[in-house]
Amino acid sequence: MNSLLRIAFSSAWHRRLALSLVVLSLALSTFLLLTVERVRHDVRDNFSNAVSGTDLIVGARSGAVQLLLYTVFRVGQPTQTIEYKAVQALQKDPAVKWVLPISLGDTHRGFSVVATTPDYFEHFRYGPRLPLALSEGRPFEDVFDAVLGADVAQQLGYALGQRIVLRHGSGALDTADHDDMPFTAVGVLARTGTPVDRSVHIRLEGMQALHVDWVAGMPIPGAKRTSAQEAKAMDLAPRNVTAVLVGLKTRGAVFAVQRRVQAYEGEPLMAVLPGVTLDELWGTIAQAEQALALMSILVGIVSLAGLMAVVMTALEQRRRELAVLRSVGAGPRWVLMLLLTEGLLVSLSGAALGATAWALVLWAGGPWVQAEYGILLRFGLPTAREATLCLSVVMAGIAASLWPGWRAYRLSLADGLAPRGA
Amino acid sequence: MSTLHLSPDTTPNTALLMQGVRFGYTGADAATLNLDRLSLQRGERLMLRGPSGCGKSTLLSLAAGVLLAQKGTVELMGREWAGLSAAQRDALRVDHVGYIFQQFNLLPYLGVLDNVLLPCRLSKRRRERAASVHGPIEGAAAALLDALELPTALHRRPAAELSVGQQQRVAAARAMIGQPDIVIADEPTSALDEDRREGFMRLLLDQCTRAQSALLFVTHDARLARHFERVVELSGVNRVDQGVS
Numbered sequence: 247m248n249s250l251l252r253i254a255f256s257s258a259w260h261r262r263l264a265l266s267l268v269v270l271s272l273a274l275s276t277f278l279l280l281t282v283e284r285v286r287h288d289v290r291d292n293f294s295n296a297v298s299g300t301d302l303i304v305g306a307r308s309g310a311v312q313l314l315l316y317t318v319f320r321v322g323q324p325t326q327t328i329e330y331k332a333v334q335a336l337q338k339d340p341a342v343k344w345v346l347p348i349s350l351g352d353t354h355r356g357f358s359v360v361a362t363t364p365d366y367f368e369h370f371r372y373g374p375r376l377p378l379a380l381s382e383g384r385p386f387e388d389v390f391d392a393v394l395g396a397d398v399a400q401q402l403g404y405a406l407g408q409r410i411v412l413r414h415g416s417g418a419l420d421t422a423d424h425d426d427m428p429f430t431a432v433g434v435l436a437r438t439g440t441p442v443d444r445s446v447h448i449r450l451e452g453m454q455a456l457h458v459d460w461v462a463g464m465p466i467p468g469a470k471r472t473s474a475q476e477a478k479a480m481d482l483a484p485r486n487v488t489a490v491l492v493g494l495k496t497r498g499a500v501f502a503v504q505r506r507v508q509a510y511e512g513e514p515l516m517a518v519l520p521g522v523t524l525d526e527l528w529g530t531i532a533q534a535e536q537a538l539a540l541m542s543i544l545v546g547i548v549s550l551a552g553l554m555a556v557v558m559t560a561l562e563q564r565r566r567e568l569a570v571l572r573s574v575g576a577g578p579r580w581v582l583m584l585l586l587t588e589g590l591l592v593s594l595s596g597a598a599l600g601a602t603a604w605a606l607v608l609w610a611g612g613p614w615v616q617a618e619y620g621i622l623l624r625f626g627l628p629t630a631r632e633a634t635l636c637l638s639v640v641m642a643g644i645a646a647s648l649w650p651g652w653r654a655y656r657l658s659l660a661d662g663l664a665p666r667g668a
Numbered sequence: 669m670s671t672l673h674l675s676p677d678t679t680p681n682t683a684l685l686m687q688g689v690r691f692g693y694t695g696a697d698a699a700t701l702n703l704d705r706l707s708l709q710r711g712e713r714l715m716l717r718g719p720s721g722c723g724k725s726t727l728l729s730l731a732a733g734v735l736l737a738q739k740g741t742v743e744l745m746g747r748e749w750a751g752l753s754a755a756q757r758d759a760l761r762v763d764h765v766g767y768i769f770q771q772f773n774l775l776p777y778l779g780v781l782d783n784v785l786l787p788c789r790l791s792k793r794r795r796e797r798a799a800s801v802h803g804p805i806e807g808a809a810a811a812l813l814d815a816l817e818l819p820t821a822l823h824r825r826p827a828a829e830l831s832v833g834q835q836q837r838v839a840a841a842r843a844m845i846g847q848p849d850i851v852i853a854d855e856p857t858s859a860l861d862e863d864r865r866e867g868f869m870r871l872l873l874d875q876c877t878r879a880q881s882a883l884l885f886v887t888h889d890a891r892l893a894r895h896f897e898r899v900v901e902l903s904g905v906n907r908v909d910q911g912v913s
Contacts, residue, residue, distance in 0.1 A: 249789035253778070260777030566772045572734060573769070574842070575762020575790040577755055662734035663767065663854075664725040 250580065254587035257567070264556045265592055271549035272596025272639060273603060278542035279635045280604040280628070286535050287631075288623050290528065293319065296440040297491075297520040299371025301500050304328075304336060304507055305489035307514040311530070314523045317348065317489040319441055319620065320358045324351060327486035332512055336490060339506060341499035344369045347487040349453045352412045352424070357398045359412055360445045361453035361484075367393075369493055372440045382406060383433030386449050389478055392429040393447040396437035401617070404431055410446065412456065424456045427474045439622045451482040492517070546639065550646040553592060557585065557650040561657065565665035568658045581658045585651035586644055593643020597636045601628070680746070683850045683882040684708040684731055688740035691726060700726045703740070703905050710849065713876065713883045715893055718902030724886045727902070728854050731884065732765055733757040745849055762791040766843030766881065768853040773839030774827035780818070783827050784809040784842045794846030801847075812841040815878075816871050833864040840872050847879040854886050869895050 258265055297303075297318050305313045306326035315322040333347045346369055349361040360366075367378050367385045383406045386393050392410055404410075408431040412424045429448060437443055455477040472480075494500060500519060507517035568581055576584075608625045616622050628636065657665075686706040692699040701723045708714050718724055729735040730742050733749040734757075742749050745764050749757055761767075766787070774783045788795040788805045795805055802808035813823060816837040822830060827838065836856055843851050853872070857865040873895055876883045885896065893899045 253775070256777045256782075257775070567775055570769070570773060570775055571786075572758075573732070573761075573767035574786040575758050577758035579755070580758075580790075662729045663732060663769070664729060 254584050258588050258591055268553045268556050268592055269596045271552055272593055273599035275546035275549050276597045276600025276639050277604050278545055280632055282538045282542055283632055289621055292621050293524055295373045298375050300491045300520055301494045302492040302517045304517045307516045310518040310523045311527050327488055330484045333490050341494050341503050343495045344493045346491040350488045352414055354410055354412050354446045358445050360447050361450045372438045379436040380433050381436040389451045389455055390429045391432045393433040394431050395435055395443040395445045397443040399434040406431055427456055441620050444620055450484040454482045454484050550642055553646050565661055569663050569665045572658055573663050578655045578658045582651045582655040585654045586647050589644045589647025593640045597639040601636055681710050683710045685743045689737045690739035691737050708882050708884055710882055711880050713896045715896035715899045716886045716902055719888050722902050723906050728852055733761050762787050763793040764849045766848040766851040768839045768843045768856040770855040771859045774835055776828035779824050780827055780838050781809050781823050784845055798846040816841050832859050844875045850882045852884045
């Protein structure tokens with residue numbers, strides 16, 4: 247067995263140029279398979295982690311997926327706002343334990359600004375129902391206090407006391423800066439691995455103050471800018487919010503509350519169940535995922551065809567080699583095993599190379615993906631499913647060697663010690 | 669060795685015996701070989717002469733048990749090839765036969781020593797016999813290569829880097845390692861020039877004598893006849909060939 251492996255390795259090494267191309271393409275397909283799987287898995291994980299304690303999300307009537315994406319993950323189109331009266335009505339519902347009104351729309355250097363109530367720090371849950379924790383400072387109290395997500399503080403190099411100017415909208419226009427009312431960082435949240443890390447949290451009253459002079463997304467032309475001190479003296483009770491995260495006393499009441507929200511008479515509202523809506527979302531992107539997975543599998547098949555072609559072509563030139571092996575007692579079955587071992591070595595190298603490249607890309611590209619898309623890709627040991635994918639590449643490599651192996655078997659039987667055509 | 673059965677013509681001294689052998693590649697009618705009797709005693713040196721295309725390779729494949737005769741018997745060391753399974757034939761071959769090809773004897777991707785050691789890797793008997801004389805089998809291979817006058821500096825080189833003459837000597841060392849009972853050589857000198865041919869013959873015959881191996885040497889070159897105790901013209905024993913040429 248040892249000598250078989252040794253001879254197979256030496257022989258493959260002798261033809262390393264052609265075989266290395268096969269190894270590369272197998273590595274590529276392994277890489278694709280693993281990447282598609284990891285992204286698929288981790289995106290789901292990220293999304294489910296981000297809303298773990300919330301029973302319902304209430305917002306203006308639009309698409310359920312759109313509401314969820316915008317309010318929780320801050321992607322997609324902004325939805326219409328709802329009146330604050332609706333929040334107060336919700337709070338009075340007997341089944342409701344807590345409500346977290348949130349108001350979105352402003353940004354700070356690309357990070358979203360979330361205006362909410364101090365209850366946010368008490369009731370918001372992420373991951374396995376973990377509460378938010380401050381790594382330094384305190385929750386917001388003053389109208390112009392801000393609490394930073396872990397990534398905001400880290401990437402912008404902010405410390406407590408940092409003055410922050412918020413910008414209206416997504417941040418393309420610097421004329422939309424709220425530079426007359428700067429905020430002060432009073433706290434930094436511990437890392438959660440959710441969109442919270444990439445948010446600046448302020449009070450709803452702060453959001454209200456920012457926009458006292460604004461109408462329809464623009465400062466009122468010619469009007470005197472209200473100063474921060476003047477704003478504080480005004481009535482800053484919030485009038486509109488983007489959405490409300492709702493926690494119930496018992497989960498069993500979720501459909502009843504949902505119905506009551508839909509029937510709210512003040513304005514058209516909708517209430518979505520985050521879990522159900524996520525499933526709906528996965529349903530819509532499943533086809534894209536399947537297309538990606540199919541492509542990776544196709545690359546795999548092409549690689550295997552390449553493996554077969556390269557080994558098969560070389561076989562004609564190796565008839566002499568097979569005759570020599572036969573003369574020293576190698577049987578046709580030994581020759582078959584030699585070819586299968588070669589397939590094993592090639593596909594094992596391909597899978598190992600692909601997995602290594604995948605790990606490197608996760609390690610090097612993970613932070614970029616998180617910064618760009620807010621999705622945390624785990625860097626770590628492959629899951630059982632990922633290991634199975636690697637293993638199936640190797641098994642497929644061996645299977646693809648069966649045909650050349652069978653041909654070598656036939657050749658060594660037919661040629662014996664007198665190879666013809668070599 | 670429980671299946672060892674001796675035919676009336678076999679003595680314990682017979683290394684190879686072929687009787688009434690008939691073989692054709694494409695069917696019974698187009699016979700390539702039709703041979704009444706050919707025998708080789710232990711330690712004997714037999715030269716089998718014939719022009720190319722007269723069935724020499726076929727005869728050697730039959731002798732080495734790679735091909736099976738359609739009629740007649742071929743026995744090696746008292747065991748009939750036809751009575752063995754494919755795996756048993758492969759084992760018997762490497763245990764008792766050293767084989768030298770006309771050329772391209774070596775696996776180009778293995779080093780010289782590894783090429784010589786191939787039979788020891790696949791046969792316990794060859795490995796043990798090599799070790800019994802020299803200790804480690806690498807020592808046996810090196811000693812054989814030295815005896816065949818291959819410079820020590822070349823022992824670790826890839827086989828592909830050697831000259832044709834050197835390669836044939838490495839092939840001889842591989843055929844001889846572990847003292848097989850019979851060495852079969854298929855025109856091993858045809859790729860060598862005159863001087864190298866004489867040198868190769870001298871070294872090969874010396875080693876066969878020392879290992880007490882029988883030598884079945886096939887060639888078309890009548891000048892080599894003086895090295896052999898017995899010379900058989902293949903055209904004289906192969907009745908198929910007589911009719912054709």
